[in-house]
Amino acid sequence: MTAHRVCTVDELPPGQRRIIEINGRSIGVFNLDGDYHAIRNVCPHQRAPLCMGRVSGTTLPSPAGEYRYGREGRIVRCPWHGWEFDITTGQSVFNPHRVRVKSYEVAVEPAEGCPAATRTVGADEEDPSVETFEVTVDQQWVVVHV
Ligand code: FES
Numbered sequence: 277m278t279a280h281r282v283c284t285v286d287e288l289p290p291g292q293r294r295i296i297e298i299n300g301r302s303i304g305v306f307n308l309d310g311d312y313h314a315i316r317n318v319c320p321h322q323r324a325p326l327c328m329g330r331v332s333g334t335t336l337p338s339p340a341g342e343y344r345y346g347r348e349g350r351i352v353r354c355p356w357h358g359w360e361f362d363i364t365t366g367q368s369v370f371n372p373h374r375v376r377v378k379s380y381e382v383a384v385e386p387a388e389g390c391p392a393a394t395r396t397v398g399a400d401e402e403d404p405s406v407e408t409f410e411v412t413v414d415q416q417w418v419v420v421h422v
Contacts, residue, residue, distance in 0.1 A: 277381070282418040285384060288312075291349070295327055298422050305382060305420055306331070306363050308349055312382035314420045315352075315366050320375060324356035334360055334369050380420050387415040 302317035304327025319326040333348035360369040366379035
């Protein structure tokens, strides 16, 4: 597996997604409330751009006459014919063990050469009139392993 940078953490806030291309593969990377997941952007039905679909929840198994809704924010619905997939596993909702899309490992990693650091500018100054500010560099990358 090879690591590929997607973007900085700031560029992919919760509830957002990014579609990227790696070695000719289109992949959707999602931020689900701070957890990152990636799946292939190709629906196994008729090859629609799956990751462009609406993200929501789905109905859960329930007794006749009852409708339960759950998994909010984890389900992507194919924009062409509505097949639903769990973003966290790639499994389809209707046949999870036989119909699925490829999922990829996603990690958050510090930027090389730019470690998290805190420095107080002007802290060594003896003149009390010098105003000091704390400066923090905290750059992290969302990285997908393909
Ligand atoms: S192409 Fe996705 S449901 Fe048909």
